[in-house]
Amino acid sequence: MKLLFTIQETSKALGISRARLYELLASGEVKACKLGHRTMIRAEELKRFSDSLPDLGDAGKPVDAGR
Numbered sequence: 001m002k003l004l005f006t007i008q009e010t011s012k013a014l015g016i017s018r019a020r021l022y023e024l025l026a027s028g029e030v031k032a033c034k035l036g037h038r039t040m041i042r043a044e045e046l047k048r049f050s051d052s053l054p055d056l057g058d059a060g061k062p063v064d065a066g067r
Contacts, residue, residue, distance in 0.1 A: 004033075004040040013046060024049075 005013065010030075011021045024030040025039075030049050032039050 001043070003043050004035065005043065005046060007039055007041075010041045010046060014050070 007018055007021060011018045014021070016024075021030065025032055030041065031045050032041050034040070
């Protein structure tokens with residue numbers, strides 16, 4: 001089981017650009033660690049972030065969790 005992902009691997013796994021991933025890192029929405037000079041994202045952080053994304057309803061809008 002892979003524990004750490006590079007920026008390139010993470011952006012590919014999430015289906016977003018590297019620039020967007022760096023925006024998420026800068027905002028603190030995704031947390032990273034350093035391995036030498038490389039920026040890495042832990043597998044559990046990738047799962048945590050993806051689990052935090054809102055589900056979409058039938059009309060393609062986020063589902064209200066209070067309903």
